[in-house]
Amino acid sequence: MVDYNDILGGQFQLQLEELDIQTILEQVTTLFQEQCRQKDLRLDFENHIPESWQIISDQRRIKQILIHLISNAQKFTLDGSIQIKVLGVKNGLIQFQVTDTGIGMEKIEEENLRNMLDQDYKDEHQLSQNTAGFGLGCYLANKICLHLSNKEFKLEFKRNEVGTTFWFLVQNNVLPTQSIGKTLGIRQINKHSYIDQKQAQIERTVGKKLSRVASKISLNSKSRILSFRCLIDPVKQNTESVINEEVNSTERKLQTCIMNRNIKKQMKFLIVDDEIINIISLQLILKRMNIEVDYVFNGLECLRKIEQKRDMYQGIFMDINMPLMNGYETTQHLISRYGNQIKIIACTAYTDSETKQHCYDIGMSYFLNKPVNILELQKILIQFQQ
Numbered sequence: 001m002v003d004y005n006d007i008l009g010g011q012f013q014l015q016l017e018e019l020d021i022q023t024i025l026e027q028v029t030t031l032f033q034e035q036c037r038q039k040d041l042r043l044d045f046e047n048h049i050p051e052s053w054q055i056i057s058d059q060r061r062i063k064q065i066l067i068h069l070i071s072n073a074q075k076f077t078l079d080g081s082i083q084i085k086v087l088g089v090k091n092g093l094i095q096f097q098v099t100d101t102g103i104g105m106e107k108i109e110e111e112n113l114r115n116m117l118d119q120d121y122k123d124e125h126q127l128s129q130n131t132a133g134f135g136l137g138c139y140l141a142n143k144i145c146l147h148l149s150n151k152e153f154k155l156e157f158k159r160n161e162v163g164t165t166f167w168f169l170v171q172n173n174v175l176p177t178q179s180i181g182k183t184l185g186i187r188q189i190n191k192h193s194y195i196d197q198k199q200a201q202i203e204r205t206v207g208k209k210l211s212r213v214a215s216k217i218s219l220n221s222k223s224r225i226l227s228f229r230c231l232i233d234p235v236k237q238n239t240e241s242v243i244n245e246e247v248n249s250t251e252r253k254l255q256t257c258i259m260n261r262n263i264k265k266q267m268k269f270l271i272v273d274d275e276i277i278n279i280i281s282l283q284l285i286l287k288r289m290n291i292e293v294d295y296v297f298n299g300l301e302c303l304r305k306i307e308q309k310r311d312m313y314q315g316i317f318m319d320i321n322m323p324l325m326n327g328y329e330t331t332q333h334l335i336s337r338y339g340n341q342i343k344i345i346a347c348t349a350y351t352d353s354e355t356k357q358h359c360y361d362i363g364m365s366y367f368l369n370k371p372v373n374i375l376e377l378q379k380i381l382i383q384f385q386q
Contacts (some may be wrong), residue, residue, distance in 0.1 A: 014058040045084035069098040077102035197359040268292040273319040299325025
């Protein structure tokens with residue numbers, strides 16, 4: 001979701017624009033409709049920001065954090081609900097809050113997470129080793145939170161009697177009145193921070209044209225709270241619009257070329273990943289190559305799926321960090337039971353040599369980094385046809 005090399009190297013940019021909070025909330029909750037439906041979870045949001053407020057920030061980065069927090073919430077919530085709230089607080093700050101009724105955290109887990117968020121890892125190896133159990137997403141979300149609040153506020157959380165609440169604050173970067181509507185502010189965060197505000201040549205109409213989610217919206221005239229509840233019908237067009245924001249521009253240029261080269265044999269793969277945005281991103285790329293895809297959200301679901309439909313899949317894209325059963329354990333179970341009948345492709349954000357070697361040592365056949373590079377993916381898929 002983010003190039004963490006930019007964060008580690010201190011070259012992180014915010015793209016400032018006027019936000020529609022309601023649209024952001026609708027888009028990110030759409031991504032989790034199907035998962036929540038399958039688990040019979042209620043997913044709601046409340047937007048307490050008055051429509052008259054003008055919010056200037058980086059909507060893509062806000063979405064990234066929300067997607068991570070909601071994804072984590074649904075992973076660890078077996079029944080009940082997930083609720084997102086957006087509140088205006090003092091000094092021009094906007095608070096985004098995600099509360100679940102999940103299994104929560106033990107005291108030691110809370111301490112470990114706080115310690116991890118307080119660290120400043122300097123390279124990929126340190127990052128890979130020290131985010132195990134919490135994931136790169138949590139660490140990177142915290143870094144983005146700091147940038148969105150001018151380095152004043154990090155990602156916060158608390159254990160509730162039932163479940164957990166995570167929240168973060170966003171600084172409202174109000175721009176001059178005459179610039180509103182067409183101004184795109186770029187703020188680069190490094191040793192010499194600056195704000196460069198230029199007249200944008202790109203209008204914000206793309207986001208406005210996204211299909212609105214089918215929803216029940218009620219307006220409380222006294223509190224002026226807009227509330228939303230996801231319906232169970234998937235809204236695929238809107239989901240793909242959100243995901244396509246994350247597709248690398250270089251990969252988009254290669255898309256036509258790849259669709260018509262080399263991948264000739266009809267194939268079907270299983271994606272095993274606990275992050276819905278990773279699943280849909282890879283799914284979109286594979287579908288452009290005319291490759292069929294199924295997906296599950298953890299190792300246990302993978303074992304059940306393979307037991308039912310083993311002969312249907314040429315290979316498995318396997319994430320490493322997942323709840324219930326991680327990618328290493330799942331791979332060992334699969335190889336113990338089926339040998340090398342199914343090829344397993346490690347698909348992870350970890351780029352250190354130790355992780356890569358361990359994947360090969362336990363029997364995975366290929367290694368692919370996230371975000372997925374289409375040319376590297378193509379090289380692997382060609383080998384499945386030989």
